[in-house]
Amino acid sequence: MSTVDKILALIRDTSSSLPDDVEKAILKAMRREEKGSSAKMILKTILDNCALARENVTPLCQDTGTLTFFVDSRLRKKVNRKVVSEAARKATEKGYLRKNCIDSVDGRSYDDNVAEGAPVIHYFEPESPDSRPTVTLIMKGGGSENMSRQYSLPDSSLGAGRDLKGVEKCILDAVVKTQGYGCAPGILGVCIGGDRATGYEIAKEQLLRGLADSSKDPRLAKMEKSILKKANSLGIGPMGLGGKTTLLGVKIASRPRVPASFFVTIAYMCWAGRRRTVEI
């Protein structure tokens, strides 16, 4: 199989098949919702939708999102921009991707989803030289991206100070502000600290973590659990129509900051948390 075809297959599978852990979390959540409730019906519809999309190999959501590739730097030559662009072009032709890329200056559509900087490609340094090189793709739709937020502490309107309690308040405020508008239930990727740009980058990277994964920092692991629990007690529910399932997961990381800044950045991912990793 050529590298283009491998990347094409990665796009196809990411677009049409929800990750196992996300699907299982939705199933578990559905069982928890009350019988006959709208929440249960919505989660059931989402599961039916995922089964159908997988079977027919069609996009599981009509917004096939921004394509962001995380590529092991040892693959820099093999999985280069030309190869990724070619795969995106083919995926669009085959209907795995919708025409989803608009020129921001004149509003024209890039019908093949290829333009300067699209798809997005990040090359990362491998953790160990013995690991098998991988490519990960994440597809994030506009409805959920519009719900990502950045706070700057202290935030007097919230009464959130420069401590972990203030951080938690920002994150929960983001959940309340978002309601169901990012196609809840969602997954939060959070970065505490960093500058504005790395805040969003690191927050988004947390969305690559599996739902079962806990932070290695026990303080952050504790916070991930407590925010998930609190958020799900708010009663926002699937699509914001009430219920016990508002979030499926919370993943937090921290980065150092300069003394003058303290950002809390939240990347919101909808139920259609499409991510997939392949070895190449």
Add this chain to the structure above:
Amino acid sequence: MIELKYPFDEKSIRSLKAGDAVSITGVIHTGRDKFHKYFADGGRINVDFKDGALFHCGPVVVKRGGEWKVVAAGPTTSVRENPYEPEFIAKSGVRIIIGKGGMDAATLEAMRKYGAVYVQAVGGAAAVSAASVKRVQGVDFLDEFGAAEACWHFEVEGFRGVVAMDSGGTSLFDRVASSSHKKFLEFYN
């Protein structure tokens, strides 16, 4: 789940309560920004909306073997139609508006006055909503508005949604927003 079949009579629509899960069968028509603007400007529409349903949707439809086939038909955000919807409800006699994210107080009031409801479709569930469209009856304004904004006439079976705004003046969006905010404040008191 409550089954609703076209034509949707006023009495059964008025008996629906915010929070009810529904399944819709019959014909529904799509209409978005251009459609609403055209109607508000006094344009003529040859579609009978009386006791019918309007779907805020920009579908992906392709022609296969001379027949229209729906590839994706998820709901689109409804707030953009707020300025037009009260008048549309009053003049067209529509009973069900399907979309995503809810609508404003003026629309809620028109729903109360004329007997209509807002149904939230499941956001992002493109595959199931496309599968519930059994046939495309036809399309209006295809050349004028383009495929994503045209007025498509879909025959649907078991199209699922939740009544989010009822004709009694209740909006589930408002109710959930205020109760969740209250709960949030309680964490810190």
